[in-house]
Amino acid sequence: MFALIFFGALVVATLTGAIAVDLIGIIQPAAAATVILAGFVWRPAPGLLAFAVFVLLYDTTAFYVGDDVKRVDELVIPALLIFGAVRLQPWRTRRLHSVRDGSLVALVVLGVISSLANEVPVSIWIPALALLLKPIVILYVASWLPMRTATFVSAARVILAIGVATAVLGIVEAFDQRAFQQALGLPEWVRPRGSLPSVKSLFAHPAIFAWFMAFLGLYCLVAYVELRHRWLLALGALFGVATFLTARRRAIGAAAVALLATFAWSTRRIGRLPTEFRRWVPVLFTTLVIAVVFVPGLLGLYDRTIERYLPPESPPTSGEQPIPEQVDDEGAQTSPARVALYTGSFRIARDHFPLGAGVGRYGSHMSRIEYSPIYHEYGLDRIRGLRERNPRYITDTFWPMILGEFGVGGLAAYGLLLVSICLAIWRAGRSAADATTHAFMAGTLAVLVEALIESLATPMFTSPPRSYLLFAAIGSALALTHSRTPTRPPVAPPGPLGSDGHHRS
Incomplete structure (x- = not known):
């Protein structure tokens, strides 16, 4: 079930990224989000896991299908909160x-x-x-x-x-x-x-x-x-x-x-x-x-x-700006x-x-x-x-x-x-x-x-x-x-x- 949801989201993100090059940037993440949310409504645990893994790898995925895919969490998380509350009703289970x-x-x-x-x-x-x-x-x-x-x-x-x-x-x-x-x-x-x-x-x-x-x-x-x-x-x-x-x-x-x-x-x-x-x-x-x-x-x-x-008293003064993913955070x-x-x-x-x-x-x-x-x-x-x-x-x-x-x-x-x-x-x-x-x-x-x-x-x-x-x-x-x-x-x-x-x- 996880594989179906995860790879389904990946495939639709890839296809919409290729088709909707000149369209609104929300189409690609929306397509992936739809698959993830449908999976969550159907099977909550595999759906949530598929989302977590999808986001874990979405920086890498973005290099292949475009940066718009990194907006998927903006769409999924509010919906997860709503669907989760309605479907799972935590107040009833204390x-x-x-x-x-x-x-x-x-x-x-x-x-x-x-x-x-x-x-x-x-x-x-x-x-x-x-x-x-x-x-x-x-x-x-x-x-x-x-x-x-x-x-x-x-x-x-x-x-x-x-x-x-x-x-x-x-x-x-x-x-x-x-x-x-x-x-x-x-x-x-x-x-x-x-x-x-x-x-x-x-x-x-x-x-x-x-x-x-x-x-x-x-x-x-x-x-x-x-x-x-x-x-x-x-x-x-x-x-x-x-x-x-x-x-x-x-x-x-x-x-x-x-x-x-x-x-x-x-x-x-x-x-x-x-x-x-x-x-x-x-x-x-x-x-x-x-x-x-x-x-x-x-x-x-x-x-x-x-x-x-x-650190040395005279830090480097180069004006060159590194690419964000190349910044050494340590x-x-x-x-x-x-x-x-x-x-x-x-x-x-x-x-x-x-x-x-x-x-x-x-x-x-x-x-x-x-x-x-x-x-x-x-x-x-x-x-x-x-x-x-x-x-x-x-x-x-x-x-x-x-x-x-x-x-x-x-x-x-x-x-x-x-x-x-x-x-x-x-x-x-x-x-x-x-x-x-x-x-x-x-x-x-x-x-x-x-x-x-x-x-x-x-x-x-x-x-x-x-x-x-x-x-x-x-x-x-x-x-x-x-x-x-x-x-x-x-x-x-x-x-x-x-x-x-x-x-x-």
């Missing part, structure tokens, strides 16, 4: 959560009040608020789905198949990047980092490929601890190697921290440490071996990190911009306490499209990458945007939203009725921790290629918390499981 829903309402209300108080034009703050809320809509729609173990296992097979294909292609690319990219007609990116090639496989940028590999690697390694299937360990190793080949510091470091955090979560009590350590030995050993193999590359990344945070020149965005957000939060500067005024996509006067007011327009004529680093962070635009209250509301999600998944994981569900919950916590770490230096929670799949996975975990009754016994200690991974009776 899938509402006072803390989570209340924090989201508070965030929206504070954003509206802040925008009105600061006289932000409606044409700016409404689109900016919509961009922030789009991934959250995916989370809610996914959380409304009638979720069973078989549902997310089927979705996992699809995502793993795509992951294996892209990982293998990434490893092939490492041998000759230029030839690989030219053969597939992809944008050229040949920027080795030390001894690491910085591959991107089928994606438009190594950062997206790195996140996808880390995302899948965490799920596989955590699932291996619970299910003891060796193929999961092998896939985790494959995705780990691919992550290292991207040479993205954030993805590598965030995944390592997330893995350790999941190990700590599985231990919980000091008395369980020896038992849990034995269960985790294969995962920790595999991770260590991969790290040792890539030690030369890691040393090169360490040198780049030092270079980044201790280059040394991005650090001053990110640091300035953080310090600026604190100053704005202080000066505009408690509401912030208004939605669409700081660190967001709309503040770059309609260059915000806040950057002039706080002297940020003098910093490379934040200047009006070249503002490409304005959207390189997430939390400064929340603090600067929504104020302290908005920051607290978004933080509470994430905390409530973490707690719900954590509690559901502890009381999971079978090992497969427990593995999915633990893996979801791991990828959420990884995303939180990456969000310190990327717009992780608003970046469409990544945020939709991330929030769809988190929403699916929340859906499972509703599908399981709280009176079920907790998952048993490690032991023999059936071939299907279900708890032994």
Whole structure:
């Protein structure tokens, strides 16, 4: 069903892109959106998965069928919210959560009040608020789905198949990047980092490929601890190697921290440490071996990190503007911009306490499209990458945007939203009725921790290629918390499981 919806959307996008060259640009994304929405109405879970994967790859698809296809989410997400609410009726199944829903309402209300108080034009703050809320809509729609173990296992097979294909292609690319990219007609990116090639496989940028590999690697390694299937360990190793080949510091470091955090979560009590350590030995050993193999590359990344945070006194002055997809988001020149965005957000939060500067005024996509006067007011327009004529680093962070635009209250509301999600998944994981569900919950916590770490230096929670799949996975975990009754016994200690991974009776 997923394949029918996904490839159907891809085919109609390609055909309409070829036919409607001179027509309105909305025809192509509208055709793809129609297929996805029809699939969602027919089969909600495969339809939502098809959308998440379609968007994950739409930067690449755009190189073949045109940029208009990247507007598909603008059409699909509002319709998903409406169709999802009508078809799934979450209020009837009690899938509402006072803390989570209340924090989201508070965030929206504070954003509206802040925008009105600061006289932000409606044409700016409404689109900016919509961009922030789009991934959250995916989370809610996914959380409304009638979720069973078989549902997310089927979705996992699809995502793993795509992951294996892209990982293998990434490893092939490492041998000759230029030839690989030219053969597939992809944008050229040949920027080795030390001894690491910085591959991107089928994606438009190594950062997206790195996140996808880390995302899948965490799920596989955590699932291996619970299910003891060796193929999961092998896939985790494959995705780990691919992550290292991207040479993205954030993805590598965030995944390592997330893995350790999941190990700590599985231990919980000091008395369980020896038992849990034995269960985790294969995962920790595999991770260590991969790290040792890539030690030369890691040393090169360490040198780049030092270079980044201790940049030379005379930065390059070349006036050449790089193509957006060729911008190195972990280059040394991005650090001053990110640091300035953080310090600026604190100053704005202080000066505009408690509401912030208004939605669409700081660190967001709309503040770059309609260059915000806040950057002039706080002297940020003098910093490379934040200047009006070249503002490409304005959207390189997430939390400064929340603090600067929504104020302290908005920051607290978004933080509470994430905390409530973490707690719900954590509690559901502890009381999971079978090992497969427990593995999915633990893996979801791991990828959420990884995303939180990456969000310190990327717009992780608003970046469409990544945020939709991330929030769809988190929403699916929340859906499972509703599908399981709280009176079920907790998952048993490690032991023999059936071939299907279900708890032994």
